[in-house]
Amino acid sequence: MRIRKGEERGMRRDLWLVLLVMAVSAGMAAAANIGWHKMDWIRQPRPNSKSNHADVAVDPTTGRATVESEPELTLEQLHELLRDGSTRFVDAREPHEYAAGHLIGSILLPASAVYANIDRVTTMVAPDERIVVYCNGRRCDASHVVADVLRNEFGFTNVTIFHGGWEAIEAAGETFHDCIVTGGNGS
């Protein structure tokens, strides 16, 4: 197929215009978000070392996100919380992972659909009640996403992340056998 000279010139002009529009968009985005790299509103990958966990919270006076360290919740403490019954557990994994196994009584709130399912938490849990959020393990981000939304957008004041996640619970074996549901049985 032959392209006429005039058409070729037109296509070249359109290509330059496409690049120009893309560059203008980038300029406008940059101008509108100067200092975006300092914002904590979108979590960056975190180091996996035990001592270096940090979570984002919102300063109520300024409304800006601040980074504060959170003490690590151990397996023993988690077991104690499960037994005393005063804590709500939120499972931030996907429905099929939840169906394969989860903590008894935990509420499924997948990070991929937090807003669609937030009623599950807001209708059952008081804002000052203690909530422990977990996902698969240290490398997953779902618990952080869910914890951020619960704290920053729905006003839950006592949200903790169990960083070890489901992997640590499974690895603990017998200790948790009476606190977990496997194979899609129960809630």
Next chain:
Amino acid sequence: MTRGTIAVLRNTVAWLAALSVAGYFVYAAIPKIVDPRQFALDIRNYRILPEQLVNLAALYMPWLEACAAAALVLPATRRAGAVLVAGLLLLFIGAVSYSAFYLGLDISCGCTGKESTAAGWWTIIRNMMLLAGTAAAVWLPVRGPSPRAAKFEMLTPQAAQTAG
């Protein structure tokens, strides 16, 4: 129907298509520009981009949508705007197909901020309709005769021969 009427009709439909698609793109871009954090969460939920690129995409894409919409409306930049709008729509269709159908995620499409519908068939159908509107905005318009051609049409055959 005369050729002139058909041309006017085609141009009107093309303008309406361009304005509708551009209007939707601006309507979709505004909540994302105002609340990029929400859009970043929506992008992340698709599980396509690496974490490091989520911020950047959330900041850049709404502005690209708005600028592409403006380019689509202006006659001089309509084809370039259409290329960008069509590219974005194909990207969205691909992303929804991958995350909602292939990965099976129950996620918000993130199309219009917090009030977005779930990613699924309706998102794909809507994007296809916008794609058709974009195509109509580019291919329907009938170009009027150039001033030189019009001048030739008005001349008698002899005069045209002389002028040519």
